[in-house]
Amino acid sequence: MTVLVTGGAGYIGSHTVLALVDAGEKVLVLDDLSTGHRRLVPDGVGLIVGDVGDGALVRRIVEQYGVSEIIHFAARIVVPESILDPLGYYLGNTVKTRAVFEAAVSCGVRRVIFSSTAAVYGEPRVAIIGEDEPKAPINPYGRSKLMSEWMLADAACAHGLSYTSLRYFNVAGADPAGRSGQSSKNATHLIKVASQAASGERRGVEIFGTDYPTPDGTCIRDYIHVSDLAAAHVAALVRLRAGGPNMTLNCGYGRGYSVKEVVDVVKRVSGVDFPVTLSPRRPGDPPCLIASVERIRSELDWTPKLDDLDAIVRHALDWERRLARKELAGHASAS
Numbered sequence: 621m622t623v624l625v626t627g628g629a630g631y632i633g634s635h636t637v638l639a640l641v642d643a644g645e646k647v648l649v650l651d652d653l654s655t656g657h658r659r660l661v662p663d664g665v666g667l668i669v670g671d672v673g674d675g676a677l678v679r680r681i682v683e684q685y686g687v688s689e690i691i692h693f694a695a696r697i698v699v700p701e702s703i704l705d706p707l708g709y710y711l712g713n714t715v716k717t718r719a720v721f722e723a724a725v726s727c728g729v730r731r732v733i734f735s736s737t738a739a740v741y742g743e744p745r746v747a748i749i750g751e752d753e754p755k756a757p758i759n760p761y762g763r764s765k766l767m768s769e770w771m772l773a774d775a776a777c778a779h780g781l782s783y784t785s786l787r788y789f790n791v792a793g794a795d796p797a798g799r800s801g802q803s804s805k806n807a808t809h810l811i812k813v814a815s816q817a818a819s820g821e822r823r824g825v826e827i828f829g830t831d832y833p834t835p836d837g838t839c840i841r842d843y844i845h846v847s848d849l850a851a852a853h854v855a856a857l858v859r860l861r862a863g864g865p866n867m868t869l870n871c872g873y874g875r876g877y878s879v880k881e882v883v884d885v886v887k888r889v890s891g892v893d894f895p896v897t898l899s900p901r902r903p904g905d906p907p908c909l910i911a912s913v914e915r916i917r918s919e920l921d922w923t924p925k926l927d928d929l930d931a932i933v934r935h936a937l938d939w940e941r942r943l944a945r946k947e948l949a950g951h952a953s954a955s
């Protein structure tokens with residue numbers, strides 16, 4: 621059995637590839653390297669550079685390599701960018717995802733795991749969000765993902781595909797063994813940005829919005845360590861193979877931190893007092909997103925091992941330093 625991981629050269633995909641390989645799985649990556657990096661695909665794992673929207677390519681790969689399962693990460697992921705380029709996001713995340721699902725159905729792939737997002741909930745009415753809360757995304761990114769969830773559920777019903785949709789809350793940190801991490805220079809995610817500021821690669825951090833209806837006025841998010849999330853994918857795969865029913869699961873820890881709290885933790889753990897600017901709200905940001913984790917805890921054989929904001933930040937900082945060293949080494953060898 622071969623597991624095809626689309627977007628496996630990206631941040632979460634590469635950590636999941638590591639977790640799959642560690643679990644003894646045979647893995648193949650399909651990635652167009654638009655935001656991914658070849659070096660994040662571990663040695664011994666095949667990388668096919670191509671577009672998931674190319675249905676003929678996906679079908680060829682499935683047939684040639686005997687793909688039994690697809691874990692579909694490939695997508696565009698920046699919320700503000702989705703507001704400026706909605707059609708690009710519906711193409712990248714919905715139309716191309718349809719091509720993956722169609723190839724899965726037509727080639728008899730048995731199981732699909734889909735990367736969804738807390739952004740499908742929009743601005744929930746409750747602090748702790750259960751999977752059955754209304755889905756009312758407030759930006760094209762969230763809508764593009766919700767449409768894909770629906771497509772997958774409908775296709776599964778019609779064609780007997782098994783699936784799990786995983787709605788990630790805020791993913792952060794890096795492989796504790798230093799094998800992968802968030803590698804995009806232009807990343808927009810808070811913990812990455814703050815880690816870059818602490819490492820001197822950015823001048824500082826802007827806090828987007830201090831007038832939200834939260835205790836300190838900044839947005840609250842549920843940050844999950846990327847390696848715990850990767851392990852949840854392996855557990856979801858094991859569950860589907862054992863005949864577990866189709867399901868949608870929140871992935872988080874069930875606890876939230878404000879932007880100010882996160883910035884303070886990055887300063888304390890790094891020991892660097894980088895500049896912080898208070899700025900207006902960023903469009904498309906809901907005030908508070910915290911996962912209800914009852915379902916994932918009961919359905920998956922999964923216990924988080926890294927549920928600790930200090931550890932998340934420490935691993936993110938370690939990875940940032942590693943990236944900086946590699947770049948310096950690259951400059952030295954180039955000159």
Ligand SMILES: NC(=O)c1ccc[n+]([C@@H]2O[C@H](COP(=O)([O-])OP(=O)(O)OC[C@H]3O[C@@H](n4cnc5c(N)ncnc54)[C@H](O)[C@@H]3O)[C@@H](O)[C@H]2O)c1
Pocket residue numbers: 626627628629630631632633650651652653654655656657670671672673692693694695696697712716735736737738787788789790791792809
């Ligand atoms: N990072 C988060 O906090 C977060 C939260 C919720 C959901 N997600 C979802 O997780 C998934 C992975 O996100 P990430 O943070 O690892 O982002 P990422 O940008 O690091 O990874 C995406 C990967 O997909 C590849 N890709 C993009 N479009 C492609 C295409 N058309 N064909 C082939 N490859 C393509 C990119 O090159 C990259 O390697 C996405 O589906 C995203 O929506 C991420």
Ligand SMILES: O=c1ccn([C@@H]2O[C@H](COP(=O)(O)OP(=O)(O)O[C@H]3O[C@H](CO)[C@H](O)[C@H](O)[C@H]3O)[C@@H](O)[C@H]2O)c(=O)[nH]1
Pocket residue numbers: 697698699736737738739788789790791808809810811813825826827828829839840841879902905909
């Ligand atoms: O430089 C920054 C970056 C972020 N933030 C704030 O920090 C919070 C978290 O922002 P991120 O960009 O780190 O993450 P988002 O919550 O916007 O979105 C992430 O989580 C979502 C689900 O919760 C989606 O899945 C999405 O893909 C993923 O990017 C937000 O209030 C944002 O305004 C800042 O103040 N300054």
